[in-house]
Amino acid sequence: MTNTDWPLWEVFVRSRRGLSHTHAGSLHAPDAELALRNARDLYTRRGEGVSIWVVPSSAITASSPDEKDPFFEPAADKPYRHPTFYDIPEGVKHL
C-alpha cells in the first residue's frame, strides 16, 4: 500500500529448555531486531518462552498442498520404520 508497510515475520518460541521452538504466530516489524523484541512483548508476556526465533515470512519455502500425495504418502507405507512393526515375545524387556 505505502512504503510504511513493515514486512511480516514468523515467530517461533521455545517454551522451556529441552523443547524445540514451535511456531507461535506472526507479526510485523521493520527489521530483525524489532521483530525479536515485538515477539518477546507479544508472544511471551505471560512467561511462555525462554527463547525466540523470528524469520521473515518471505524466507520460508513451504511444501505445496497440491504435492501432498507425492510428498507424504510414500512415507506412510513403510511400517518397518516403526517399532510396533516387530513381534517380540512377551516378557522380553528393555527392547
Added chain:
Amino acid sequence: MTATVHTSAALALGDDALVLSHRLGEWAGLAPVLEEEVALANIALDLLGQARVLLSMVGNEDELAYLREERAFRNLQLVEQPNGDFAHTIARQLYFSTYQRLLYGRLAEVQGEFAGLAAKAVKEVAYHQDHAEQWTLRLGDGTDLSHERMSRACESLWRFTGEMFLPLEGVDVDWTGMKDAWLESVSDVLHRATLEVPQGPQSGAWTAGAGRQGLHTESFGRMLAEMQHLHRSHPGATW
C-alpha cells in the same frame, strides 16, 4: 512503616515509577503501531509494579498515590513531562531508563532496603533501556523528519536530566560516577543515532532538584487531578 526504610528515597523512586507509568498509560490506543501498544504497556506495567513495592515500603500505596497533594510528590520533573510526540516519549524513556538501570544496578549490589527490589527491577529496566535505544536509533537515523523530531525531543528534555544525579538521602551510591556513566551511555546511543549530544545546561532555575523537593511543572497538576479525581470523590471507599 519499617524503621530502616529511608522514606524520602523510597518515595522519590516510587513516585518516579508511578508517574512515568501513568504517562505511558496515556498512550493506550494511540501508539504509532499496534506492536508498540503492547511494548509501551509492558513498560508501564513494570514501572507500576516497582511503584507499588516502593510506596508500600513507606505506607499505604493508594493513600500515597491518590491522597497526596502535588507538592508532596517527590518524582523527577523529567518523568512528569507530557508524552508529546513519540520522539519525546522515547527521549524521556532513554534518559530515564538509562538512569534507572545504573541506579538499580548499583542498589542491587549493596546490602540495603532496596536490594531485593533493585535486583528484580534492573532486569526490567534493562529491557526498557533497550527499547528506548532501539527507537532512538531508528528515529534518529530514519527519515529527515524523524531525525528532526528526535533531535528536538532530546534537546527539550535535556534540562531535566541534571536532577537525576542529586544525591538521595539514604541511597549510598557514587552519584558523580553515575552521572559520568549515564552521560557516556546516552552519548554513545545518540552518536549511533546520528544525533548530537545536547550542549545546553542539564538544569535550569526551576529544575535544580525541584521535583525531588516537591516543586513540579504545570502539567503535573492536571495529571494528578485526573489520576486522583475518582478516588478522592469517594472518601474511604474500597475498590
Added chain:
Amino acid sequence: MVEGDRMATAAAHRTAHADGAAQEDTSAFQAAFDAAVAAEERIEPRDWMPDAYRATLVRQIAQHAHSEIIGMQPEANWITRAPSLRRKAILMAKVQDEAGHGLYLYSAAETLGTGRDELLDKLHTGRQKYSSIFNYPTLTWADVGAIGWLVDGAAITNQVPLCRCSYGPYARAMVRICKEESFHQRQGYELLLSLSRGTAEQHAMAQDAVDRWWWPSLMMFGPPDDESAHSAQSMAWKIKRHSNDELRQRFVDICVPQAESLGLTLPDPALVWNEERGHHDFGPIDWTEFHDVLKGNGPCNDQRIARRRQAHDEGAWVREAAAAHAAKHGNAGTGATHA
C-alpha cells in the same frame, strides 16, 4: 506447518483456475475441501478453499480483530482514572491483551492473503465493521466492570466454539485468546462485586452500569436466527458452531445467577425462569437500536474511528522512520536471530 508464503499460494490458485482444466480441478478441490470439513479436519492456509469461504473468513476475522482494537478505547478511557493502583495494573494489562489479541487475529487474517494495512484501511474508511458494542460510551468506572462481566462474558460465549473453527489459524488464535481472556471476565465481575458491596454511591454506580450494558450485550450475539444473513453457510462450513439465539440464551442463563450473587438486578422485568424450556425467558430486544448503531448512529461511532485514524495517521512518520532505517542498514527481513 508453516503459514508463510501466503500471497504466493493465492496467486498459484488463481493460475490453476486460469488453465484449461480449471473446471475439473476445482470440483476435485471442492470435494477434498468438503471431505476435510466433514471429517472435522482443519483447513490450512495453503489448502484450496472456495472463494466464498475465504471471503467469509477474512470478513469475520477482520471484524473480530477490529473489535479488539476499537475495544481498547472505551476501557483505555479509564486507565488514567483507575481508583486504585491494583485496579490500574489490571486494566492496563487487559487493554494490552486486547492489542495483543488484535495482533493474533490480524495475523490469522493475513494467512488468507490480505495484509494488515489493507484491513486497517478498510476499518478506517468504514468498509469493514467492528462489534457495535464498542460504540457505547464508558461513563463511569463501573462501566469497566460491566464490560468485563457482560461484554467479555458475551464475547467468550461466542468465542469458545470458535476454538474449533474449521480454519486452522483462526482456531489457533482463538485458543490463545480464550486462554488469556479468562481473567478479563473475572476481573470485571470482581470489580462490580466490590462496588456492589461498597458504599451506596458505589452500588448505584454498579447498578447503573449494568442497566446500560445489559441489552447491548445481548445484541452482541447478532440478529435473531431467522434474520441472520450469513449464519447458515457459516455453520455448514463449521466456521460457526451454534446459532445466534442459541448462544444468546446460553449467555442469559449464565448471567442470571451471577447477577444474583452480585446483588444487582438485570434490567428486564420479563426475565423469568421457564421450567418447561429449562431456560430463562427474556423480554424483546430493541433491534431498531441495534440496526441504528450498526448503521453508524451509535453514541460513539464517529469518535472511535476518529481516534483510531488519529493514532494511525500520527504514527505514520514513526513507521516510515523505522522502514527507512531498516532500508539504510540492510536488515529489513534478513537479520540474524539467536536461539
